[in-house]
Amino acid sequence: PDFEKMDSSLSNKVIFDGRNLYDLQKMIDLGYYYNSIGRKLID
Secondary structure, three states, X not given: OOHHHHHXXXXXXXXXXXOOOOXXXXXXXXXXXXXXXXXXXXX
């Protein structure tokens, strides 16, 4: 997905990734609260 484009339509930048599809560093760089199964929690 185009996370930069989604930013304008989200009231909170929160992603729950149950399949570990997205890159942790990209989520950090984009400023998302990101939770994925089996990986470290970032906020």
